[in-house]
Amino acid sequence: MTTTIARAWAASRLLCVAALIGLAVACGGSSDKGASNGSSSSGQQNAATTATAKVGGTLRWATGFERASLNAALQTPSAYPSIVSLTIFDGLTRIDPEKEYKPAPALATSWEASADGLTYTFKLRSGVKWHDGQPFNADDVKFTYDMVRNPASGAITASDFTLLDRVEVVDPLTVRMVLKQPFAPLLGKVALAIVPKHLLDGKDVKTADFNIRPVGTGPFKFKEWRKGEFLEMEANQEYWGGRPNLDRFILKFAPDASTRFLQVQTGESEGAIIESKQVAQAKGSDKLNVISTKSASPMVFVFNVRNPLFTDPRVRIAINHAIDKEALVKSAGSGVGTAAYGPLQNTPFDSQPADAFAYDPKKSEQIFTDAGWRKGSSGVWEKDGRPLSFTLYAQDYGGTIFGLNEANVMATSMKQNGIDVKVETRTASQLFGAPEKIDAIMYNFGSPVDADELYFLFHSSATIERGGYNFGGYNNKQVDAALDAGRTTTDDAKRKAAYREFQNALNADPANGWGYYPDGVVVALKKVRGPKVIPGATSNTGEAFLFSNVKDWSLE
């Protein structure tokens, strides 16, 4: 008995001492970071957060998409970043969502373009180390771009650099890029993740260990990837921009949207992207911050303009006026979104009036009549004995059917206005394998980064064979000229003018049936400081741009 009591007494004394030590460490250890930012662009705006930001803590974020490979240089174009490409890696530049998505210095501290716009010289930051301690230098940059442009590596990002002729190492901290023709979006494109030459040189990039154990220069280091469950990253204490506030950042994978939302509600995760139908419930909770951002990715359908029914642009304009976009936002979007009227809404390049294609059955009727159409006995528009009837396809890409809801809602208002639309689903290969045979496909595109991303969609040369997405066969000389001008001029005012031209030409000859821009909605526990409402921060690639400033996030 006595020994037991004695032991208990000793144990409790030990516990008290341990607790006191623990308290001392906790109080003394957390120091204020003050303004630690090395990267000039994120310096001023986070004054409120960094000045009082608490250092430490683990952020767990629930996400639905788990990639097969973490080699962001091959997998992730800079206009469609992934969370990993922004945390583990850096590019020459960094896209700043708070500055209209303009490029800011990152691994490159400054750059100069030649007078003819064909040569760019980048001065690299000195003293940057890879996560494994090796020094970063110009060889890594040249290696990365050569690897991406090598067809054997199967890089998805290669199509961003078709106009790049070569990359040259001038000295260990200077790199030169030579273009085949002037290319205004280059500075945004080189936000591409840079990967280490010393780990990938000579290896087969398709099966390299690097793909599951990446090493970058970014604010977070890769720690562990338990497949199917989570990806753990820890703070890079030697980050050139100053260590991040968080100690650990964990991505938890959960394919079901309700599960993700539930995880945040129970506190198992600190944040997640949610679906529009969960927004009402999220707003009702007092533990959650709901961050709703206007996206840059509209839901539309793409006309196959080769179909004789769609040859006359007036038909496509009239069809657009027959689509009830507000109903679409209310039903498919659960009220969280805006009607679409153009490809560059919510970006600084937007130049169209908001009612450009407003739902207006009378106007639609007027345009059809003026174009020589008459309503047949069944109420469907007819011309030369042919009714206006086509099939709208939603993509079945395995597991989910993209755009089916939206297609059905759009078809309803179209049918009410004399357009006979059938909605069907097909797999992506059936649709894109023979796009000439398909009438119309539900689609989603767009990135907030640079209007040039639309080149791949609307330029007549951007066919599927050439690596583009213009599968509808859209071919408009004015649009081509405007897109070419926008791509090759580096003068800001001239670019804005070119894209205004582009939008005017496009709206006179629409390539799409406009739907709506869904808002991206993210929920986070109130203790998470840092996520901001920025247009385009969530897009069809998920919530990645939201994490541009994750280095400065902190937990209360």
Next chain:
Amino acid sequence: MSALPVLLLLSVLCFGLLQTAPGDPAESLLRRGNLAPPPRAEVARLRVTLGLDDPLPVQYGRWLRDALRGDFGRSYSSGRPVRAVLRDVVPPTLLLLGVGFALAWSAALLLGVLSGSAPGSWRARVISGATVALLALPTFVVALIGLYLIAATWRLLPTSGMTDAGERVSVAQVVRHLALPALVLGVSYFGWYARVVDAAVGEVHGMMYIQFARARGLPPGLLMRRHVLRPALLPFVAQVGASFGALIGGAYAVEVIFAWPGAGRELVRAAASRDYPVVMALVLLSGLAVVLGNLAADLVCAVLDPRLRQAGSPRG
């Protein structure tokens, strides 16, 4: 043994079906983002690299030759060896379904016997009623109810995953995460087996020789254990054996809802992305499980019923 031809036939069927399904693994692999179609030249090149343009018997023969050596190839989606993928996803599913089934079978035995041995009584009616109600509920409904009540509202157990993110794996952790999904599976599947046990026990219980034994004063416990259970268990054992296939293909809905990193999820993902090597391997493993399960069931039945041991199995 008849197992080998069955497995061979299964592999041929699976291979054939995969080929007839629309969709191209090369296109699926190269598709950028979710929606960007890849250039046809690149797709064609990848098809040659993966050997997808060779005649079908050649492709199947190649697969079979490698599979017999234990090499199931590499996943088209991730490039990882299929063996590594299997090592990742099969154990979690075996664990989940193993425990789930164990719960279902024990509950089915217990409650089935209780209700079958007293037909018409109120306890039999209550148990039957509950069984039918649970049978009618789809698994995902049970899962969502369990999730919202136990994990979300009462916060008794975690909502998802197999382990705690960012922590070193421990047995206690896995048990906590396993509890709810396994319970959901148990509740969901219990009805199938309970009905069989209930009916079988009821039938045997009503037979003349049992009535006679009761009349002779045999205690009910002894009666049950020695005379009723052995014949009554035969259909139950057969059904259990047939269920073994589910140990791999598993419970897709539960694995998605609880974010359990198992083979059910992986099989659906692989099929959707036309990741043939992974699909073939998982389907084959499933088939193997079915064959083994039936074999085990046959053996157990032979032990239970001596009549089956004579002159070969009546099933042929």
